[in-house]
């Protein structure tokens with residue numbers, strides 16, 4: 423028995439499904455996950471000594487590559503002063519100032535410990551500030567596991583929410599309305615009917631949880647205008663896109679100013695960090711400045727802030743995002759060429775350090791098209807790549823992540839592996 427198999431057998435006995443977060447379990451691609459022993463740059467090594475070129479990057483945080491010395495050293499220095507204080511510390515102030523400087527729509531920010539906490543809190547602010555209860559989210563968008571978000575559309579275009587998870591009370595799920603992403607008309611119609619009741623609209627400006635769907639021209643602007651017209655708080659969930667698709671996130675790239683923004687992943691450099699922030703008049707309603715309650719024992723933790731600040735320092739290096747995007751382009755172009763050679767139905771999407779791979783001949787710009795991709799072919803592709811030492815997200819509906827540590831040689835090796843794999847699965 424391999425050490426991986428032994429560990430997974432033990433894990434399955436004591437952890438639900440053997441994991442602490444579902445997608446890690448390989449359920450949608452089949453087979454068993456590997457257990458990582460060590461990570462460095464663009465690579466993971468499992469407990470059996472196999473090396474993988476990694477395009478998951480801990481699901482987004484490792485934009486500078488794994489175990490970056492600058493982040494590691496910042497953490498080591500912070501640890502020397504203690505692990506947690508429960509009082510304010512300087513790093514929190516520097517972090518808040520850094521976020522507000524890099525993302526100008528954020529005038530005031532609150533640090534939390536995960537993306538889920540950030541989105542749950544942002545929705546609370548939207549509801550508290552407007553006195554309204556309903557929220558809007560999009561099919562295929564993921565905003566963490568808060569009750570309000572585990573809701574997807576029914577078959578109709580403007581159906582009221584249905585619980586997608588047992589444990590979400592129906593009256594709560596009913597407050598979440600869902601829309602198809604990139605459908606201008608559906609959004610207009612929903613607001614015409616319910617605009618006055620909608621506290622907040624939350625959107626991943628690039629949908630990274632249905633693979634990687636880019637907004638159509640003008641779509642985010644359309645949402646901005648509807649929210650402004652109806653007094654709805656526009657929330658950009660930039661947990662994934664923040665500091666990744668551009669230094670100032672998707673809102674910089676698409677030139678939209680949301681009312682609130684949520685962050686996670688890159689902002690923590692690999693430590694559990696999230697944040698939400700935005701308009702001063704809204705954020706100053708958060709306790710103790712105002713009555714909307716939200717708190718956290720470990721929020722603004724000094725070690726986590728040190729990792730996050732080091733991560734944000736790296737992405738601020740001149741030309742970082744241009745270099746990152748060039749790598750993403752080289753990879754997706756190479757994979758497309760390999761698929762064309764093998765005659766497979768395949769398309770890609772990309773922006774900054776994010777990409778989508780679809781076994782679908784069409785350009786994917788909607789959730790419906792993403793769902794229409796060939797999932798069985800993706801499974802074979804995933805396993806073929808894994809066997810050749812390339813780790814892609816173990817699901818057809820997760821974005822891929824590039825890091826600045828992926829060298830040309832890693833990208834060429836990935837494309838070579840894809841050429842072989844695609845020939846095999848075609």
Ligand code: PMP
Pocket residue numbers: 481536537538539541564565566567626630631659660661662686687696
């Ligand atoms: N929002 C988005 C856009 C995400 O991608 C995720 C996680 N993948 C979350 C929120 C939730 O973040 P976390 O897993 O840190 O709770």
